[in-house]
Amino acid sequence: MRKRWQIGTPDIKKAELLARQGGITQLCAEILVSRGIETIEAAQQALNVSELTDPFLLRDMDKAVERILAAVDSGERICVYGDYDCDGVTSTVMLTDWLLCAGADVQWYIPTRKEGYGMRTDRLRELHEEGVSLIITVDNGISAIEEARAIREMGMELVVTDHHRPGDELPEAAAVVDPFRPDCPSPYKTICGAVVVLKLIAALDGGDWEPAMEQFGDLAALATIADVMPLDGENRFIVQRGLQLLANTERMGLISLMAVCGIDEGKPVSAQTAAFQLIPRINAAGRFASASIAAKLLLTDDPDEAQLLAGQLHALNNERRETEQKITAEIMAEIAKQPKLLNQRVLVFAGEGWHHGVIGIVAARLMERFGKPCFLMAKDEEGGYRGSARSFGAFSVFECLKACEEHLVRYGGHPGAGGFTVADAERDAFFAAIEAYAAAQHPQMPVMTVQAERALEPQKLTPENVAGLSVLEPFGAGNPKPRFVLPEMTVTELVPLSGGAHTKIRLRSGNVQHEVLMFRVRPEETGILPGQKLDFLIEAEAGEYNGRPSLTLRAEDFRESERAQEQAIAAQAAYEAYCRGEQLPAPAYYQRMCPHRRDLVAVYQMVQQAPLTITQICGRLQNTGMNRCRARMIADIFSELELLEFDAVTETLRAVPVRRKRELNESAAYRQILARAQSV
Numbered sequence: 001m002r003k004r005w006q007i008g009t010p011d012i013k014k015a016e017l018l019a020r021q022g023g024i025t026q027l028c029a030e031i032l033v034s035r036g037i038e039t040i041e042a043a044q045q046a047l048n049v050s051e052l053t054d055p056f057l058l059r060d061m062d063k064a065v066e067r068i069l070a071a072v073d074s075g076e077r078i079c080v081y082g083d084y085d086c087d088g089v090t091s092t093v094m095l096t097d098w099l100l101c102a103g104a105d106v107q108w109y110i111p112t113r114k115e116g117y118g119m120r121t122d123r124l125r126e127l128h129e130e131g132v133s134l135i136i137t138v139d140n141g142i143s144a145i146e147e148a149r150a151i152r153e154m155g156m157e158l159v160v161t162d163h164h165r166p167g168d169e170l171p172e173a174a175a176v177v178d179p180f181r182p183d184c185p186s187p188y189k190t191i192c193g194a195v196v197v198l199k200l201i202a203a204l205d206g207g208d209w210e211p212a213m214e215q216f217g218d219l220a221a222l223a224t225i226a227d228v229m230p231l232d233g234e235n236r237f238i239v240q241r242g243l244q245l246l247a248n249t250e251r252m253g254l255i256s257l258m259a260v261c262g263i264d265e266g267k268p269v270s271a272q273t274a275a276f277q278l279i280p281r282i283n284a285a286g287r288f289a290s291a292s293i294a295a296k297l298l299l300t301d302d303p304d305e306a307q308l309l310a311g312q313l314h315a316l317n318n319e320r321r322e323t324e325q326k327i328t329a330e331i332m333a334e335i336a337k338q339p340k341l342l343n344q345r346v347l348v349f350a351g352e353g354w355h356h357g358v359i360g361i362v363a364a365r366l367m368e369r370f371g372k373p374c375f376l377m378a379k380d381e382e383g384g385y386r387g388s389a390r391s392f393g394a395f396s397v398f399e400c401l402k403a404c405e406e407h408l409v410r411y412g413g414h415p416g417a418g419g420f421t422v423a424d425a426e427r428d429a430f431f432a433a434i435e436a437y438a439a440a441q442h443p444q445m446p447v448m449t450v451q452a453e454r455a456l457e458p459q460k461l462t463p464e465n466v467a468g469l470s471v472l473e474p475f476g477a478g479n480p481k482p483r484f485v486l487p488e489m490t491v492t493e494l495v496p497l498s499g500g501a502h503t504k505i506r507l508r509s510g511n512v513q514h515e516v517l518m519f520r521v522r523p524e525e526t527g528i529l530p531g532q533k534l535d536f537l538i539e540a541e542a543g544e545y546n547g548r549p550s551l552t553l554r555a556e557d558f559r560e561s562e563r564a565q566e567q568a569i570a571a572q573a574a575y576e577a578y579c580r581g582e583q584l585p586a587p588a589y590y591q592r593m594c595p596h597r598r599d600l601v602a603v604y605q606m607v608q609q610a611p612l613t614i615t616q617i618c619g620r621l622q623n624t625g626m627n628r629c630r631a632r633m634i635a636d637i638f639s640e641l642e643l644l645e646f647d648a649v650t651e652t653l654r655a656v657p658v659r660r661k662r663e664l665n666e667s668a669a670y671r672q673i674l675a676r677a678q679s680v
Contacts, residue, residue, distance in 0.1 A: 002371030003557055004569060005537060007452045007485055008034035018043060025468030027460065031482050032472075034453045047471065049237040052209045055199035059184040064159050064175035065203045071134045072104040079132045080108040081119060082295075083139045083193070084286030086226035086279050090219040091138035091161075091194045093298040097216075098201050107132070110291045113357055119147040128154045137161060139193030141171060142180075148172045161200055163193045188234045194223030195238060217242040218249050219298065225271050226279045230478030239474045243269050253297035256310035257281060271474035272481070284316040287357030288323075323355045327362050327376075330354075332649050339639075339648030343579040345438035345445050346395075347374040348431050350385055354378035360388035360417070367392065371448040373400075375434060377422060384409065385422045392416065393446030395438070403441075404433040447569055450557060452537055456484040458512040463549035467542035483556060486514070486536045493530055494523040505555065507536065516555040525650045526558075527613035534558045560619070568615075571628035578629075578673075593629040594677035595637070600664070603634050603653070607644055611654040636669045 010033035019029035021040040037043050055061055071078050078099060082092030092108050099106040109127070111120065118140045124147060127135065134157050137144070141160035148171035151158045158173040165180045177196060179189040198220045202209035213220075221242020229235050246269045249255060255265060261277040263269060285294040293316075297309035331349050335341055341349075347366055356378040363374040373391035380386050389397045396415040405411060407430040411420035422430050438445065461484070475481040489507040497504055503518040503526055516538055518526060528534065537557040543550050559565040574589055584590065602624070603617055612620075617631045635653055638644035641662045645654045664670055 002569070002572065003448045003450050005452060005485065005557070005559070005562070005565065006449055008454050010034040010454055011038070014038050024471055025465055027456075027465045028468050028471060031453045031469065046232065047236075049233055049240075051237065052199070052202070052213075052234050053187055054207060055203040055209065056207060057186040058177050058179060058196070058199060058203075059181050059186070060175040060177050061200065061203050064161070064177050064200060067134070067157065067159055067174040068099075068136065068200075068204060072099065072102050075105055076133045077131045078104055078106045078134045078136060079127050080106065081135050081137045081140070082108065082110040082291075083117060084110055084113055084291035085139075086282045086294075087193045087223040088139040089282060089286070089291050089294045090223040090226075090298065091197045093295055094194060094197050094201065094216045094219055095136065095138055095161075096295075097299060098204065102204075108295065110286075110295060112290055113286055119144050121147060121150050124150055124154065124156075128156055132156060134159065138197050139163070141173075142166045142176070142178050144171050145169055161193070161196045163191055163196050190230055191235065192220075192223045192227040192229050194220045195229075195235070198238070213238075213241060214245070218246040218251065218254060221246065222274055222279060222282070225274050225474075225476055226283070228477045231271070231474055231476040232478050236474070236479070239271060239476070243271065243274065243474060246274070251298065252301055252303055252306040253299070253309065254278075256303070256306035257297065257313065259307075260310045260314040271476045275476070280320070281310075281313040281317045284320045285313055288316045288319050288355070320358055324358050324362055324365075327351065327354050327358065328365065331362070331366065335648050339636075339646065340579060342370060342372075342648055343576040344435055345372070345442065345580075346400075346434050347372050348377075348434055349375075350377040350379070350387075350427060352379040356380070356386045356388070360390065360419075363388050363390040368448075372445070373397070373438075377427070380421075384424055385427060387420045387422060389413070389418045389420070390416065392448055395442055395446055399441075400434060400437050403437045404430055407433055444573070450483070450537060451480070452483045452485045454484060455487050458486055458489065458507075458509045458514060461486070461514065461540060461551065461553070463542045463551050466540045466551060467549070470542075481539055483537055483539055486516075486538055488533050489514070489536055491528055491530050491532045491534060494526065494528060496523050505536075514551075514553055516553040518555045524611065525652070527615045527651070528558070529616065532560075532619075534560060535562075560615075568628050572632075575629045575632045589629075590673065590676040590679075592625075592627060593633055594673045595630050595634045595670075597664070599624065599626065599630060600634055600637070603631070604638065604644065607653045608655050611652050613653075614651040617653070633669065633673055637664075637667045640667045640669050 010030040015026060015029040015033045018032060018040060019026045022043055032043055037046055080092050080096050082088040088110060092110055096106055096108045135151060136159045138161050140162055142162040142164050148158050152172055160171055160173045160176045162178045166178060170176050177200065179186050179191060198212050198216055201216065202212040205211055217238065221239045224235050224239050231239055246254065247266060257278060258265065263273060263277060282294045285291045293309055293312055297306060297313065300306050330351055334349065347370060359376040359378050363376045367374040367390045373395050375387060375389040377385035377387035391397045397418040398413045398415055401408065401411040401413060401418050401420055407422060407426040409421040409423055411418060413419060469482060489509050491505060492508050493506040495504040500522050503521055503523045505516050505518065505528065507514045507516060516536055535558060536555050539554045539556060541552045543552060574584055578584060578593065602621060606612055606620065614628060614631045614635065618626050618628055635646040639646040643658060643662060645656045
């Protein structure tokens with residue numbers, strides 16, 4: 001109940017006209033209308049991108065081409081200087097591969113995560129000693145002001161290709177190619193580093209992008225998905241075309257990587273498959289070993305070497321998963337010991353032995369699970385902490401870090417994510433500064449919002465209708481996979497899957513039945529009981545089973561009703577504010593929050609029969625005036641008295657053996673709320 005649903009209400013008449021004119025299904029047309037695409041002209045412009053803009057529209061592209069070709073012709077030693085994420089690796093591979101085919105004397109370098117992002121002066125000196133005279137950056141370099149000066153002083157030259165936003169000063173270089181240069185006339189800006197390189201390669205070939213796309217479109221598509229670029233305009237074209245090329249790639253490394261992922265060669269590859277199967281394995285190299293493993297994989301023509309390297313990436317990705325699970329388990333254990341941690345405006349955790357390469361992923365998952373901005377910090381071997389943060393809505397990670405900069409060694413980022421370094425002595429002060437910033441700037445913290453295209457009648461959710469949505473693909477940033485609300489569905493059964501790790505929920509509405517899946521949630525953790533009538537927020541995928549069309553439905557969220565959802569959001573905010581010691585908006589809040597003895601007796605007796613979630617308690621006792629705030633207070637009271645056990649992560653109360661008789665007034669939580677209620 002920590003997320004708010006926003007449900008579209010598309011104009012059905014406009015959708016009917018669009019469906020007729022475009023030859024698409026009614027449901028597909030309704031999604032387009034829900035997203036503001038209401039005419040056939042707008043739909044064609046959004047969906048039918050068929051080419052890239054002239055690469056020479058990028059400022060300094062002509063200078064970059066001239067300098068690089070001169071180096072190739074004269075036999076100068078060139079170094080392609082990349083980055084350790086998927087975008088940086090693919091960018092490095094693309095340009096290195098092209099230069100090798102052109103006969104250049106070229107080497108490449110990707111720093112380790114421990115070395116950090118961007119160029120380092122000590123490594124530049126080594127490159128100079130190795131005879132390098134031209135350095136070309138890919139996916140980095142736009143902020144390398146001091147390093148660019150060092151390159152010039154050493155007698156080398158620099159060409160920068162990047163896609164990050166520049167500061168007030170550009171680096172000294174023979175060419176600086178970045179779509180976000182203030183003076184860059186290229187019309188489409190939001191491209192990843194690999195697409196900048198794709199355009200550079202097209203320019204090196206005289207400006208025709210088709211050969212570059214044929215040779216490197218698969219890698220550019222992976223990088224675009226990995227860097228969460230909006231899948232509109234040129235990016236849509238690159239990913240559409242690149243995924244087609246990927247399905248039939250001749251690149252030995254990709255063939256081997258798809259094999260270890262279980263992706264059949266020649267079968268269509270979706271953006272989701274790339275995002276959840278291929279890209280994590282490429283990124284795992286930079287997170288847990290060296291990104292050079294991934295780069296070597298994508299450069300090799302040797303089948304045996306490709307198979308070996310793909311196996312290494314697969315193993316590293318498994319290690320990444322295990323590490324994420326371990327860190328998450330530690331944080332959940334900490335929450336179990338200190339449930340009040342979840343009442344803070346911002347979730348902040350620090351740990352020793354945490355791998356800093358995955359804490360950003362864990363932060364994102366905690367943010368999704370608890371609906372709050374999350375800052376995680378890993379103790380660094382050299383002292384201090386390295387951190388990663390994720391946020392949403394109006395709470396900006398970057399602005400928060402900026403407000404807390406007196407406690408930080410360094411920081412950077414944007415509204416949704418950021419990284420930072422904290423000295424040991426400043427850790428606790430930094431914790432406090434984050435909460436102080438949140439309280440000052442966001443008295444009412446933003447509520448995580450999820451979008452749905454529309455509420456959908458269950459009978460309209462058919463394999464044919466869902467298959468008709470394929471014209472909207474590829475799905476990703478800026479073009480999310482459609483979500484729908486199935487309203488007022490009766491739960492008939494909950495079925496454990498994979499030994500209880502996941503849950504299948506059988507639903508019915510009239511004569512229509514559906515099954516929805518909830519991954520990584522056990523049946524008992526859902527809080528759902530057979531017979532309940534609930535709204536479900538779902539994603540749908542069409543497929544085939546035993547030769548017949550089939551549907552796979554995945555539940556993203558569920559609720560009793562819109563009204564109950566809003567009440568729960570408001571009640572949770574009030575409860576957390578009370579726990580933080582803040583004044584509630586009206587005196588009556590305390591009276592509604594304070595449990596009566598009959599409430600406590602009723603809850604205690606029910607939990608003796610079976611564990612219950614806060615939502616279930618509210619539902620069963622709604623006729624007695626039970627609300628979420630009161631139910632949470634009851635959980636706190638019984639937990640304090642050790643009469644019941646409360647799991648703050650799943651919000652579940654369970655019976656425990658009673659060690660000794662306890663009086664209600666022994667609970668400080670009960671005495672405090674009772675005093676506040678009686679003082680009104």
